[in-house]
Amino acid sequence: MRLGPKKNFFVLENISKSYGENHVLTEITLYVNEGEFVCILGNTGCGKSTLLKIMGGIELPDEGKVIFQGTPRERKNTPASQSCFGMVFQKDQLMDWRTVYENVRFPLEIFGVNGADGPSRVEEILDVVGLKKFGNLYPRELSGGMRQRAAIARSLVHDPNVLFLDQPFDAVDAISRKALSFELLDIWRKTSKTIVMITNSIDEALLLGGRVVVMSDAPSSIAGTFEVGLLHKEKTGDFRESQAFWSLRRKIRQTLECRQLCEEAV
Amino acid sequence: MNKRDAFAQKVPSLGNMVDLPVENIMAPVLKRAWMKKFLYPMILSGCLVALWQWCVNFFQLPGTVMPGPLSVVRALRTNFGNIILPDLLFTLKIIAAGYAISILTGFLLAALCSQSKWLSRSIAPIAVMFMVMPTIILIPIFMVFLGFSPIVRVIVVSLQCAPIIMLNTLAGFTAMEPSHLEMLSAHGCSKWQIFTKYTFFNAMPRIFTGLKLGCIISIIAALGSDFAMGKTGLGYRIKISSSMVALDMVFATIIVAALLGIIMFEAVSFIEKRVIVWR
Numbered sequence: 001m002r003l004g005p006k007k008n009f010f011v012l013e014n015i016s017k018s019y020g021e022n023h024v025l026t027e028i029t030l031y032v033n034e035g036e037f038v039c040i041l042g043n044t045g046c047g048k049s050t051l052l053k054i055m056g057g058i059e060l061p062d063e064g065k066v067i068f069q070g071t072p073r074e075r076k077n078t079p080a081s082q083s084c085f086g087m088v089f090q091k092d093q094l095m096d097w098r099t100v101y102e103n104v105r106f107p108l109e110i111f112g113v114n115g116a117d118g119p120s121r122v123e124e125i126l127d128v129v130g131l132k133k134f135g136n137l138y139p140r141e142l143s144g145g146m147r148q149r150a151a152i153a154r155s156l157v158h159d160p161n162v163l164f165l166d167q168p169f170d171a172v173d174a175i176s177r178k179a180l181s182f183e184l185l186d187i188w189r190k191t192s193k194t195i196v197m198i199t200n201s202i203d204e205a206l207l208l209g210g211r212v213v214v215m216s217d218a219p220s221s222i223a224g225t226f227e228v229g230l231l232h233k234e235k236t237g238d239f240r241e242s243q244a245f246w247s248l249r250r251k252i253r254q255t256l257e258c259r260q261l262c263e264e265a266v
Numbered sequence: 267m268n269k270r271d272a273f274a275q276k277v278p279s280l281g282n283m284v285d286l287p288v289e290n291i292m293a294p295v296l297k298r299a300w301m302k303k304f305l306y307p308m309i310l311s312g313c314l315v316a317l318w319q320w321c322v323n324f325f326q327l328p329g330t331v332m333p334g335p336l337s338v339v340r341a342l343r344t345n346f347g348n349i350i351l352p353d354l355l356f357t358l359k360i361i362a363a364g365y366a367i368s369i370l371t372g373f374l375l376a377a378l379c380s381q382s383k384w385l386s387r388s389i390a391p392i393a394v395m396f397m398v399m400p401t402i403i404l405i406p407i408f409m410v411f412l413g414f415s416p417i418v419r420v421i422v423v424s425l426q427c428a429p430i431i432m433l434n435t436l437a438g439f440t441a442m443e444p445s446h447l448e449m450l451s452a453h454g455c456s457k458w459q460i461f462t463k464y465t466f467f468n469a470m471p472r473i474f475t476g477l478k479l480g481c482i483i484s485i486i487a488a489l490g491s492d493f494a495m496g497k498t499g500l501g502y503r504i505k506i507s508s509s510m511v512a513l514d515m516v517f518a519t520i521i522v523a524a525l526l527g528i529i530m531f532e533a534v535s536f537i538e539k540r541v542i543v544w545r
Contacts, residue, residue, distance in 0.1 A: 056452050057451075057452065057454075058451050077451055077452070077454035078454045079453065079454040080454070081454055082452060082453055082454035083454075085452070087449070087452040089448070089449060093445060093446055093449040095463075095464065095467065095468075096544050096545075097467040097468075097470070097542075098544075106453070106463070107453060109463070110454070110455055138543075138544045
């Protein structure tokens with residue numbers, strides 16, 4: 001067990017963002033503790049990807065602050081500022097001209113961890129995601145699920161503190177999706193990383209997240225936060241049949257739908 | 267070899283079984299691929315040549331109207347060493363020099379233009395202008411300054427070939443996927459890192475498109491400038507032979523020029539396959 005996880009490890013304060021006339025995010029405040037698995041849930045187009053991009057430093061907020069470990073983020077990304085983060089995107093973003101091994105090694109090249117333990121580190125992480133035998137293949141030779149595994153391996157290889165996942169399993173078939181979800185849960189348990197994941201599936205959010213943050217439709221703010229709490233520990237196959245799961249599921253669904261109805265009424 | 271290993275790895279349970287039969291299974295397939303590429307076109311060309319010879323014989327066409335393939339081969343055999351080969355070497359030198367200069371300037375200009383939209387917008391129309399201009403009308407301009415020097419032909423070949431290499435390379439450099447750029451930004455990559463680790467490789471297929479087109483254009487431009495000036499070169503040989511009504515010689519030279527083009531194009535394609543192994 002880790003001792004004393006830091007509270008408010010990653011903080012978003014009053015984040016607003018708009019693209020021209022289009023207001024995407026308004027006044028979003030979110031606290032993430034160290035070692036927490038937070039799922040952000042919202043309907044399509046509600047700006048949840050934008051929120052994650054702001055967290056990962058890809059986009060800058062118009063207003064508000066992003067604070068990591070007590071210090072505000074720099075405005076420009078550098079390898080030094082980004083080496084604490086790992087990111088998995090909706091599409092895998094593997095580079096076609098690199099083999100799986102070389103793709104996974106990419107962050108080490110950028111962050112300068114390319115020392116003696118580089119190769120063994122890559123091998124190790126490929127083993128974790130079950131791609132050890134496929135290191136020499138090019139991305140086009142892999143299935144969608146395997147590509148996404150490679151992308152996950154790439155996000156973990158430099159041992160980041162925080163992992164951002166933007167609907168990572170959307171491009172994956174249903175069976176791989178479930179398997180990958182459980183593997184991600186496993187990785188989280190083993191490595192105790194802080195994970196923020198975006199999803200549009202309530203079940204996935206409940207299965208993975210220790211806390212589920214529901215976003216309203218654009219211009220979005222946070223509609224509600226739900227602690228999955230204790231349930232977290234006993235997340236196994238029959239977790240979905242428990243009473244607690246269904247009542248929580250209903251509540252989240254209501255929050256999502258209620259917001260939709262309100263917007264329509266206005 | 268790599269692919270077979272990969273396949274054996276994908277199906278670990280079959281690993282041992284796969285080892286033996288693969289070669290036996292693959293052999294006819296490989297043969298068939300070879301046949302498709304070379305044998306079928308050769309059969310067709312053979313039939314056409316036979317038809318050609320038959321027509322010449324049947325209609326008793328004189329060599330001044332239409333030489334038969336046999337007399338073309340005869341002309342090629344008697345004149346290759348002493349007449350066509352020096353011309354071929356001369357044109358080859360012009361092509362090589364012009365192509366090399368075009369590759370260098372094309373890459374350099376593309377790299378510059380990729381850094382500034384303003385620059386690429388101002389250079390692009392000029393590049394297109396030189397590319398579409400007929401070779402023959404460029405020649406007289408440079409002959410005013412440089413006379414009959416072979417440098418004129420090299421300049422003309424470069425002027426026509428460099429733009430197509432530049433425009434394709436530029437298209438490669440600028441065709442970056444926004445989602446990939448986000449991934450690179452998430453790693454905090456510098457501009458130089460983005461270029462060396464992403465843009466350059468991403469542009470590779472388009473760069474080779476440019477190189478292949480440039481190779482064709484440089485041959486066309488070199489032969490065209492032979493036509494327009496000078497007393498050597500394959501183009502000149504075709505022109506002079508046709509004015510002397512030595513049609514067998516014209517056809518022989520055309521065959522040499524065509525073979526030169528095919529060999530150059532295939533050479534660039536071969537290099538492309540060696541470089542772009544990930545496709």
